[in-house]
Amino acid sequence: MSLETGATSGTGTSEAARPDEESDSVSTSSLADLDGTSFAYGAVGSLAFLALWQAAAMAVDRTYLLPSPVEVATAFVVELTAPTTFTVPFVGVAMPATRLTANLAQSLLHYLPGLVVGSVLGIALGVGMGWSGRLDDALTPVTRFLRPIPPLAWIVFAIVWIGIGHGGAAFIVGIGAFWINFYNAYAGVEGVETHLKEVAASLGVDDDLTMIRKVILPAATPSIATGIRTSIGQCWMIVVAAELFGAPGVGFQIINAAQNLATDVSVAYMAVISLVFLVSDGLFRRVERRVLAWRA
Amino acid sequence: MAGVSDGDAAASDSSTADDAERTNATMRGSKVVVDDVGKVYESDRQRVEALSGVRFTVNDGEFVCLVGPSGCGKTTLFRTIAGLEAPTSGEIRLDGEPVTGPGTDRGMVFQEYGLFPWRTVRENVAFGLEEQGVRGTERTDRIDEMLQLVGLTDFADAYPKELSGGMKQRVGIARALAVDPEILLADEPFGSVDAQTRDMLHQELLRIWSETEKTVLFVTHDVEEAVKLSDRVVVMAADPGRVREVVTVDLDRPRDRTEPAFGEYVDRVRRLIGE
Structure with a gap:
């Protein structure tokens, strides 16, 4: 929603x-x-x-005030076909690309690491606090206090610690992914039926790690999956916001094109985000349906 | 306070706890000894005595039902025997060893099934075997044997969501028995299924009981169910939860609800409960 x-x-x-x-x-x-x-x-x-x-x-007589669907589609095709190169970071190899794919690749360079690292850490802490009452008691005040801070507010630290390149943008995306996954994992673990744990104990599970691995994590998977799926979408919102501060990528193109009054290009890149979201969400739903086929 | 034996079966007097005196030749000694067990729940405002001075024994291979009004502590007692809760006083012994926690020597079956929904029927039955390190064909054979025992061979690869309530409970029984426990503990296992299915499950459980020669301790609030199934019925009373009397059901199996003798046992247990 x-x-x-x-x-x-x-x-x-x-x-x-x-x-x-x-x-x-x-x-x-x-x-x-x-x-x-x-x-x-x-x-x-x-x-x-x-x-x-x-x-x-x-x-509307001035195009930049409201570009028409036809103009946007044209701009989309131009961006999709205009040749350029994309330099793979670390490796330094320049690959042939188009303006659109190069910008998308730039965005993915901070979107993916931020999403993956933030999700993994969020799930780990959520499972940990959901499982351990003591850890929960100890960290709940901290998480309650930090949670309401919008990920973008951390841009100050992204800038002073890392700089506003891919690293800084990934940092902010990671914070967004972290909280979404933290809460879903936490709720999933807390919601595991007591009966399941008792049955497992009566069947010989007598240490925490086995219990978490064989009962808690599988039982919490639907909730964890919801967290991942939500963050896949939310992180695109954060990517765009982060790029408005200057990190290269699709979001940067939206504001950059608008500053040149090329709003048709801006809207074309908005459409790119929507399409990428729809594709990734659709793919994840497919995986989810398969992995969670057991769900009632 | 402790269980008082019924008139015609003095030998089963539960107050004799772990004594070896048995008149019934089929009994092979005490499996479970509930020795003066008390359980008190204390909070800031109130103190609830859930169990007080509960004593009885369950013999090896015996089928014993615990019945009583709601609030008589039968579920608390069940959980104590299962090792899910510790008694405040007294102790539970299984084969002479004090119970200190849950373990594979006590297989548990719950009213709400407690199946792992992400595991198929086969994988549910496999759970305890995996923990015991049983592998390969030994594990597969054991699972097949269990599925055959409960008649679910054709549903081995189904997920719990695809099964009816009665089938789910049969999976629960197969899973509990797979690890070859000393005793099967069941807490109102057939409370969520319709009457017809329940009758069928009763027959199945009795068949499984006689085939496996397991000891069964079965909690129910259904007096007819208790009389139909058990060798002895431990009747409990509330406030505080305690044993009112242990009734030996001296009827041949299969038992017929329409028999006058069956009805007499039911009436007697009901009177004891105060229904």
């Missing part, structure tokens, strides 16, 4: 058509995926949205 709101606030240009789009997406998600009627409604809604957008863009 929060992902949707975040995405829409990012694409401020589509404000006018937003209510339509939202009610439509709600109704399709609550119906069966393969329902022909809901698909038809979805197509109608999407076309209406595009038509409204196009009409509004044509009514």
Whole structure:
């Protein structure tokens, strides 16, 4: 849910058509995926949205105020095909790329490490505190206090400690991923039925590590998976925000193009984020369905 | 306070605890001795005496039911015997050894099944064997044997969510028996299934009991269930939880609920409970 709101606030240009789009997406998600009627409604809604957008863009005489869908699509194709090179960091090899793929690769360079490291640490602490009452008691005041601080606020330390390159951006993404995964892992571990632990104990599990490995982690997996999936989306929001401070990537292009009044390019890069999110979320859902086939 | 034996079976007087005196030839000595067990829950505001001076024994190979009104501490007693809770006073002995925690010598079956939902039927049954380090064909054979025992061979690869309540409980029984425990502890195991399934499960459990020759301690609030299944019924009373009387059910199996003698036992136990 929060992902949707975040995405829409990012694409401020589509404000006018937003209510339509939202009610439509709600109704399709609550119906069966393969329902022909809901698909038809979805197509109608999407076309209406595009038509409204196009009409509004044509009514505005200055293109940069509201680029039309056609202009955005054109800009998208140009960015997708314009050749450039992408230098792989550490290795230093320059690879052929297009402007769009090069920018996306730049973003991934901090998105992926931040997501992975932040998630792993968040899950580890969440499981630890969910499992151990003492650790929970000791660290709850700290986590309660630090949790409300928006990840972006840590940009000051990202800048003074690491600098605002990939490292700084990854740091902020990592903080975002950390909290989301921390809470989901914590809730998952806390919610493990007592019966399961008792059964395991009666079947010979007599140390904490075995209990965590064979009972707690599998039982908490659905909740942990939800945390990972949420952070996959949320971290894109954080990536864009972090790049507004100057780290290279898709988010930087959004603000950079807008400063040159090329808002069509800005919106094209907004669309890139949306597409990347949809693809990664879809892939993760597939993995989740397979891994959690046992879930009722 | 301690269990008073019923008139026609003085030998099963529970107050004789770990004495060896047995008149029943099929009994092979005490498996479980509940020796003057008390359990007090104390909080800032109140003190609840859940169990007081509970004494009885369960003999090797015997089927014993614990019945009583709600709040009589039968579940507390079950958990104490299972080693999930420590008694405040007295002790529980299994084969002469004091119980200090849960262990593989006591297989547990719960009303809510307690199956691992991420494991298939086969993998659930395998859990205890994995912990014991039983591997390869030995493990597979043991699992197959257990699945056959409970009639779930065809569902070996199903997940718990795909099973009915009765089937889930059979998995629970197979999993508990796989590690070859000394005693099977069951806490209202058939409380969540419909009456028809329950009847079927009773027959199955009795068959499994006679095939495996396990000792069974079975907690229930259903008096008919207790009379139908057990050699002896430990009737408990509340406030504080204690043994009111131990009733020996001297009926041949299979038992028929419509028999007058069956009804007499049921009435007698009900009167003891105060129903």
